[in-house]
Amino acid sequence: MKNKHENPLDKILIALGIIITIIIVQIVLTIKIINPHEDIFGSIGGLGGFIGGIIGTLVATIALIYIRKTYDLQEIELKKTREQLELQQSYLHKQQFESTFFKMLDMIHSLSKDFKDINNKNFFTGLIINMKPFYNAVFELDNTDVEHVSFQQMERNYQLQNRAILPIINNHKDVFNKDKKDITIETIQEFYSEYSLAHGEGQFHKDLKLWLRRDILNEQEYVGYLFREFFLETNSELGHFFRYINNTIEFAIQERKEIYKDEKYYINLIQAQLSNSQLIVLFYNCISPLGIDKTNDYKFKENLDYYHLFKNLQPSLLLDPKHIEYYPKTKNTFKFISI
Numbered sequence: 001m002k003n004k005h006e007n008p009l010d011k012i013l014i015a016l017g018i019i020i021t022i023i024i025v026q027i028v029l030t031i032k033i034i035n036p037h038e039d040i041f042g043s044i045g046g047l048g049g050f051i052g053g054i055i056g057t058l059v060a061t062i063a064l065i066y067i068r069k070t071y072d073l074q075e076i077e078l079k080k081t082r083e084q085l086e087l088q089q090s091y092l093h094k095q096q097f098e099s100t101f102f103k104m105l106d107m108i109h110s111l112s113k114d115f116k117d118i119n120n121k122n123f124f125t126g127l128i129i130n131m132k133p134f135y136n137a138v139f140e141l142d143n144t145d146v147e148h149v150s151f152q153q154m155e156r157n158y159q160l161q162n163r164a165i166l167p168i169i170n171n172h173k174d175v176f177n178k179d180k181k182d183i184t185i186e187t188i189q190e191f192y193s194e195y196s197l198a199h200g201e202g203q204f205h206k207d208l209k210l211w212l213r214r215d216i217l218n219e220q221e222y223v224g225y226l227f228r229e230f231f232l233e234t235n236s237e238l239g240h241f242f243r244y245i246n247n248t249i250e251f252a253i254q255e256r257k258e259i260y261k262d263e264k265y266y267i268n269l270i271q272a273q274l275s276n277s278q279l280i281v282l283f284y285n286c287i288s289p290l291g292i293d294k295t296n297d298y299k300f301k302e303n304l305d306y307y308h309l310f311k312n313l314q315p316s317l318l319l320d321p322k323h324i325e326y327y328p329k330t331k332n333t334f335k336f337i338s339i
């Protein structure tokens with residue numbers, strides 16, 4: 001069985017020694033044959049000095065080769081030692097990270113269980129059910145001849161529209177009074193009356209129609225504003241839940257992306273903790289003003305889109321299937337079925 005630690009250089013040296021010995025013996029025998037009466041040892045004295053010089057040089061060269069070989073072996077051992085240390089550090093870092101990460105994951109699960117509606121049913125499912133008519137009301141209003149509908153009729157028959165148009169009214173109230181506080185569902189009658197006095201009866205409906213048409217040109221932003229209005233009337237604790245999800249994702253990116261490049265694995269674990277209804281509410285939360293960070297960016301939305309957190313959602317579950325366009329990177333993944 002071949003010894004894996006056997007050094008090839010040793011074989012070369014042994015072979016070289018044998019060859020030199022054979023050459024010397026051959027020279028001695030040749031001289032003796034040519035001149036049997038000559039003092040062979042005296043004749044080969046000079047030759048011996050010559051051979052000795054060659055052998056000395058050869059030995060010195062071999063010694064240098066061995067020194068170099070020893071240095072290379074030490075370098076290899078040092079490299080292996082460094083790799084082992086880096087591996088240990090990586091393992092310790094992963095242990096510390098996962099200890100914190102899975103605690104955060106448990107907290108997400110715990111927070112999600114705290115959301116129950118008054119009938120002790122799934123809060124997020126109920127939220128989506130209630131959001132649907134609220135969203136649809138805006139586009140029904142856009143198709144209504146509001147110019148010939150009195151405010152009393154609107155108030156009586158279109159309560160959902162009143163709530164739905166609040167973002168538009170607040171977006172354009174500067175045309176009446178820039179200093180006026182935000183209008184609410186309770187003060188919309190007062191605003192209507194003041195606007196009618198200032199601009200004439202019926203002008204509110206005409207302007208509302210123009211505002212509505214203009215604002216929904218950027219439908220993503222408008223849908224986000226609708227979600228905010230609806231959100232503010234439901235449960236403020238939702239903000240804490242979503243912020244915790246955002247912080248957990250940021251933690252995974254910060255700790256794992258640059259060096260280990262495995263942050264997507266941990267973000268997928270976060271996704272696995274969330275139900276479809278939670279993902280849908282999160283979907284709209286991130287395009288709303290509630291999803292804007294301190295730098296006035298939608299970084300939370302960008303992260304969710306980049307890591308395809310919504311890749312398993314069916315578009316039919318959304319308020320409108322075309323809303324998948326709000327997350328272009330996710331839309332282009334094969335699991336996110338387009339329409």
